[in-house]
Amino acid sequence: METLxxxxxxxxxxxxxLASKILSKAALLQGLDIKQSEVHGMSQRGGSVVSHxxxxxxxxxxxxxxGGCDVLLGFEPLEALRFAHWVKPDGVIVYxxxxxxxxxxxxxxxxxxDDVEARLAAQPCRTFRVEAGALAEKAGTRRxxxxxxxxxxxxxxxxxxxxxxxxxxxxxxxxxxxxxxEAFRLGAEAV
Amino acid sequence: MKEILSGNEAIAxxxxxxxxxxxxxxxxxxxxxxxxxxxxxxxxDIHAQWSPNEKTALEAAVGASLGGVRALACxxxxxxxxxxxxxxxxxxxxxxxxxxxVTADDPNLHSSQNEQDNRNYAKFAKVPMVEPADSQEAKxxxxxxxxxxxxxxxxVLLRSTTRISHSKSLVELGERQELPRPTELxxxxxxxxxxxxxxxxxxxxxxxxxADLKAYGKxxxxxxxxxxxxxxxxxxxxxxxxxxxxxxPGASFLKLGLVYPLPDDLVREFASxxxxxxxxxxxxxxxxxxxxxLGIDVAxxxxxxxxxxxLSPDLVAERLTGQAVExxxxxxxxxxxxxxxxxxxxHRGVFTIxxxxxxxxxxxIGCYTLGxxxxxxxxxACLCMGGSITMAEGLSRAVADDSDRKNQVVAVIGDSTFFHxxxxxxxxxxxxxxxxxxxxxxxxxxxxxGGQVTPGIGKxxxxxxxxxxxxxxxxxxxxxxEENVRVVNAYDLDQVETVLKEELAKPEPSVVxxxxxxxxxxxVKAPALTVDADACTACGVCLRTSCIALGMVGEGDDEHVEIxxxxxxxxxxxxxxxxxxxxxx
Numbered sequence: 001m002e003t004l005x006x007x008x009x010x011x012x013x014x015x016x017x018l019a020s021k022i023l024s025k026a027a028l029l030q031g032l033d034i035k036q037s038e039v040h041g042m043s044q045r046g047g048s049v050v051s052h053x054x055x056x057x058x059x060x061x062x063x064x065x066x067g068g069c070d071v072l073l074g075f076e077p078l079e080a081l082r083f084a085h086w087v088k089p090d091g092v093i094v095y096x097x098x099x100x101x102x103x104x105x106x107x108x109x110x111x112x113x114d115d116v117e118a119r120l121a122a123q124p125c126r127t128f129r130v131e132a133g134a135l136a137e138k139a140g141t142r143r144x145x146x147x148x149x150x151x152x153x154x155x156x157x158x159x160x161x162x163x164x165x166x167x168x169x170x171x172x173x174x175x176x177x178x179x180x181x182e183a184f185r186l187g188a189e190a191v
Numbered sequence: 192m193k194e195i196l197s198g199n200e201a202i203a204x205x206x207x208x209x210x211x212x213x214x215x216x217x218x219x220x221x222x223x224x225x226x227x228x229x230x231x232x233x234x235x236d237i238h239a240q241w242s243p244n245e246k247t248a249l250e251a252a253v254g255a256s257l258g259g260v261r262a263l264a265c266x267x268x269x270x271x272x273x274x275x276x277x278x279x280x281x282x283x284x285x286x287x288x289x290x291x292x293v294t295a296d297d298p299n300l301h302s303s304q305n306e307q308d309n310r311n312y313a314k315f316a317k318v319p320m321v322e323p324a325d326s327q328e329a330k331x332x333x334x335x336x337x338x339x340x341x342x343x344x345x346x347v348l349l350r351s352t353t354r355i356s357h358s359k360s361l362v363e364l365g366e367r368q369e370l371p372r373p374t375e376l377x378x379x380x381x382x383x384x385x386x387x388x389x390x391x392x393x394x395x396x397x398x399x400x401x402a403d404l405k406a407y408g409k410x411x412x413x414x415x416x417x418x419x420x421x422x423x424x425x426x427x428x429x430x431x432x433x434x435x436x437x438x439x440p441g442a443s444f445l446k447l448g449l450v451y452p453l454p455d456d457l458v459r460e461f462a463s464x465x466x467x468x469x470x471x472x473x474x475x476x477x478x479x480x481x482x483x484x485l486g487i488d489v490a491x492x493x494x495x496x497x498x499x500x501x502l503s504p505d506l507v508a509e510r511l512t513g514q515a516v517e518x519x520x521x522x523x524x525x526x527x528x529x530x531x532x533x534x535x536x537x538h539r540g541v542f543t544i545x546x547x548x549x550x551x552x553x554x555x556i557g558c559y560t561l562g563x564x565x566x567x568x569x570x571x572a573c574l575c576m577g578g579s580i581t582m583a584e585g586l587s588r589a590v591a592d593d594s595d596r597k598n599q600v601v602a603v604i605g606d607s608t609f610f611h612x613x614x615x616x617x618x619x620x621x622x623x624x625x626x627x628x629x630x631x632x633x634x635x636x637x638x639x640x641g642g643q644v645t646p647g648i649g650k651x652x653x654x655x656x657x658x659x660x661x662x663x664x665x666x667x668x669x670x671x672x673e674e675n676v677r678v679v680n681a682y683d684l685d686q687v688e689t690v691l692k693e694e695l696a697k698p699e700p701s702v703v704x705x706x707x708x709x710x711x712x713x714x715v716k717a718p719a720l721t722v723d724a725d726a727c728t729a730c731g732v733c734l735r736t737s738c739i740a741l742g743m744v745g746e747g748d749d750e751h752v753e754i755x756x757x758x759x760x761x762x763x764x765x766x767x768x769x770x771x772x773x774x775x776x
Contacts, residue, residue, distance in 0.1 A: 024359060035358060039301045039353060047531070060433040061504040062360065063503060065508065066516065068504075081525060085518070103529065104529065
């Protein structure tokens with residue numbers, strides 16, 4: 001299969017890493033080659049976080065090329081827009097509508113632009129808006145917003161349902177599995 | 192069985208499979224997860240420890256190697272500067288059990304203070320270096336490095352970079368090689384005591400070792416020739432190989448795994464079989480210069496691939512294919528989202544007061560370095576681990592008149608960094624009768640690297656109980672006068688201010704110590720505060736504490752601050768700076 005290039009962009013603490021793990025695990029279970037890359041350290045402290053996930057028959061670079069992204073999962077509108085230009089014209093942006101103010105905005109040094117969602121909608125690729133927080137809350141906990149987004153992304157990856165189930169089972173603690181399964185399902189239905 | 196492992200997890204696995212018995216490190220991005228994984232997964236078979244700094248980590252590993260077991264030390268690139276002293280002479284002594292030093296470099300300075308290319312250390316210390324290009328190689332090359340170490344009687348460097356350490360890929364797992372444990376310590380004075388008389392004859396042996404390694408490199412399985420289209424021959428290693436393979440999979444490659452010493456014969460042979468040679472590497476022209484020294488014509492190297500920052504797949508593809516990648520412009524006018532002190536962080540109140548006092552702050556390396564960024568801008572120098580105290584010493588003596596508080600210097604250092612190398616700086620300050628105030632912000636953890644235990648909290652890496660090295664007792668024992676060691680509550684802004692003013696007025700060294708734990712690692716949370724919208728004048732003073740729980744809402748007369756209860760930990764710093772008593776519990 002052609003290599004599929006995903007970017008997951010968000011804010012430190014939003015669960016970008018766990019979402020990447022589920023996607024990678026699903027690819028592994030499907031017998032695909034997989035590379036995933038992120039940066040830890042200073043960026044964890046409320047800063048922008050981006051994770052690259054590439055899957056296919058044989059994958060070399062762990063980084064997606066600028067302009068070569070097939071699916072962008074934006075965990076926050078501003079962070080989605082920050083990477084929107086990486087997406088191919090025939091690619092997809094799925095983004096969570098819940099805003100998180102950057103510290104620069106909290107401190108009154110900058111303003112959160114009010115046209116972020118309009119600019120996302122105006123991208124040449126297809127764009128899907130997901131209310132991940134609300135859907136996760138419906139599933140049982142607001143913290144499962146990342147799994148809602150993985151569910152939404154699953155619609156654009158040609159992997160069987162049981163692979164997603166097994167990937168989810170292997171990635172989240174057993175006691176919150178049901179909540180996460182529901183979050184995944186609601187995410188998949190949302191796009 | 193294949194598993195998805197990060198480069199760091201794969202190195203840890205490689206250590207286990209190689210029969211390693213000793214692993215030591217000081218945390219540092221992007222190397223930290225190696226020892227975390229060894230400690231979490233393999234502590235039954237490997238003694239794993241955090242050391243106070245990289246020098247002690249390497250020295251202890253050298254000792255284990257001399258004792259006859261395989262030993263591993265891990266650190267970030269700048270950590271090798273700290274450990275350089277033992278490294279350069281361990282090159283002379285050689286090893287008994289295999290000894291590998293992992294250096295995790297950080298091109299692009301994702302979480303570092305400089306961008307040094309530690310391949311240069313291999314040449315400088317005259318030791319071999321291996322460089323993996325993915326997680327499978329990270330594991331395999333570590334095992335190979337131990338064999339090279341023992342075969343050639345040398346420490347071996349394994350160089351990773353952020354994109355190897357923090358990228359995940361599939362790894363075929365193997366079994367542990369059980370190695371016999373020595374029953375007694377061998378004594379060999381001429382080999383292991385580096386007096387001039389014993390060290391001098393070692394130097395020619397090391398030069399011979401490098402020559403032997405060059406010859407070995409020709410058939411070394413870590414170096415691989417992939418002949419394809421002969422119009423272009425790419426010499427590369429590490430992550431650059433992956434970008435080049437994606438861009439031009441059909442080209443001819445000399446993929447180097449043993450990157451120092453360069454296998455001259457193999458390079459010459461490869462170059463003779465291709466029309467033009469292109470060298471692709473991140474940072475310094477380390478390979479390129481050596482290839483050119485062989486008299487080989489390098490068609491392209493650093494003229495194509497920048498010496499600064501990371502390479503990227505699109506940049507490499509553009510150069511190799513000659514086709515420009517279609518780039519759309521990035522969205523403009525977006526507010527940046529820099530890293531920031533967490534809501535409830537014990538550093539916030541201290542930096543609020545340091546800003547207010549207008550003192551010169553000599554800083555150090557940790558989360559508190561964020562105090563240099565707006566809206567605090569209350570750190571004026573930060574150089575290296577442990578440097579804050581000694582720099583403060585020099586700064587205070589440099590200025591002619593320190594009666595103005597703007598010319599008074601406060602050193603700010605965290606607990607882990609103080610243990611790392613601040614202790615010696617404090618000795619310097621005390622012995623030489625400097626006058627600075629040293630603020631030790633003990634948050635009971637190595638926070639910036641994700642929460643590793645320190646010598647101060649009574650636990651070691653393997654989760655066992657350990658003796659507590661108490662900072663307060665230590666600084667008094669070093670000679671800071673009893674009345675000049677002040678413990679303050681980091682969340683009591685009046686107290687922090689009063690005590691700092693009192694200590695700044697004294698002519699001898701003082702230590703002001705906070706002990707409030709890291710809110711992130713210790714999950715500290717009190718009920719969220721609320722804002723009385725009528726009392727709030729929207730003056731914005733609280734926003735200058737730079738807390739993401741705070742935000743201005745409403746417009747005109749309705750404008751006021753709101754607190755997000757999901758983020759607020761109830762630390763009360765914002766309430767203490769509010770002049771209108773609008774923020775309440």
